[in-house]
Amino acid sequence: MLKLDTKAELELLHTGNVKEGLHLEYKASGAIDKKDDSKKLEMARDVSAFANADGGQIVYSMTEKDHEPAGLDDGVDAKVYPEIWFEQVLQQHVTPTIAGLRPRHVPLSKSMVAVVIDIPSTKGDPHQVSDGRYYRRHNFNRLIMEHYEIRDAIRRTLEPALQIEFELFKGDAAYKSVEFSQFRDESDPIALGALLSNTSNQPSMYTVVSIFIDRRVKLVSLDGFEQVGETEFSPGDRRHHLRAKIGIPGAYPVFKEMSLALGPFHFKISDRLLGQKFALGYQIKAPGCLKESHGFLEIGESGQMHLRMPPN
Template sequence: METWNKSRIDQMILDKVEENLNLDYKAANALDRGESKKKEIVKDVSSFANSAGGVIIYGVSENQDSDKRHFAERIDPVQREQFSKEALDQVIQTIQPRINGVRIHVVSISETQCCYVVDIPKSETAHMARDGRYYKRHEFTAIAMEEYEVRDVYNRRTHPKIEASFHIFRDSFRGRIIFKIKNTSKVIAKNGVIILEVPSTLVSPITIDGVDTIVHDDDNRHYWYLELPFENLYPGLEKTLFRNFDYVERISINGPRGANVESREFLKIQIFADEMPFISKEVPVLNLTSSWINI
């Protein structure tokens, strides 16, 4: 993990790194012992945990020009005596329920000044702010969550979460589609499947291990359909799935009433596992390379 220090923050300012869903800059006056500022701290930190996690840097001011908003302008250091790391941690610990894994990095600017970098993980449950509401990150700010969004966050701990990447290896006569999947949740993925819709121009005409199904979509474009099932993927574990394919002589495929049917120009991937919201990705054929692609 890259270390947080003054040089790193200086480089972010120089590189004009903009605030985003996972990054927020806060000037020194955002830290105060007043109740209103504490409420803002709790709201901001909980919004990251309720979303995808991220980093809040206290002690960096934003540019005030309208066309440069959300860019870091300069280091605006926190006075250690006025607001210590312990004081910040005490405020964060008032979030209900507590967020596991929050880390506060102290970046020294001088003997009496510093920046606090708060590293917040994505949580497996929803966290409530002091006003009794739940917040999420939206672009550059924290906004209140809808009821269904809160339910979805609570459900993170009841279903698995799968992260996946794939790679296509081909030579003159033989090829292989390889998937790496990982269960990043604390729940077993008991039953899952990767569904592939492979453009015929990518691997066609072909024979695929165990599958010879060709499908026409509503636009009369054809593709090969295959499934890669998996089961009992335990928390933190990875699994590799693959299918081989062979090139054969080109065939002609006709659609309804003999109409010419063209191939799709994208590879479509869907991943299902128990009650997890399904994952879907379309990758244009032209974007496929020999490197691994995240889904």
């Protein structure tokens, strides 16, 4: 989220022409009114829409035109509209309560403030407004959620959400390099680990993790993985297929509060392959969860290694 703690930082939104989008919306101070129940409901709709999407921020006291900031107005009186008032309004109109919601004042003058509401993305059931509807943020707009979207959002809280992060074990160094200390044409073993995590409250009792790495590397140790063979993703893209099975008894379920380290497995490369990119990806299969992601391991001419994986 944007750092919006001072009047100067709010003014930069205007001078920098930071447009509204999926994670940001501007509202004039007139959108806040203690006596107008329709405006309280509108606030609840906007806030819940961000929570039901990817989270974001609403800036009250910033005028806008065509989704572009048009400058700060005079703000609202901090004594009339304390931060807790916003929490109370939203608690009255949004179910379940949005955990981690943060309304806060940004001083504009002696007693007048802008109000910034930081809204986290929901990790549980979707949030319903007191008008009986569910909303979500889409680009610049607030949309009523379709039945299938509500169903899928609720289902995600009942199913595991697994992902992998690869690890090159570079320690405190800024990068990791391939070393050729023993044989001039073949590298020392390179360690690659995988951290399996679950972002859902629903544990995964049985999980199958597949790692796919470029067949040009030479596997030397697997450490908990089994080598299934090779998989062809496209012409010219064949990869080693490594697999790990996690289940009870014998292993803990994969749950939100504890990630599971897999491997590391080790491989070598020929010195002729310096300056190359090596395809790397994973697939996770578990009841209620299928996740797949692909990127590559980049090894520079000097041996520096960098993981280039899309964000989870």
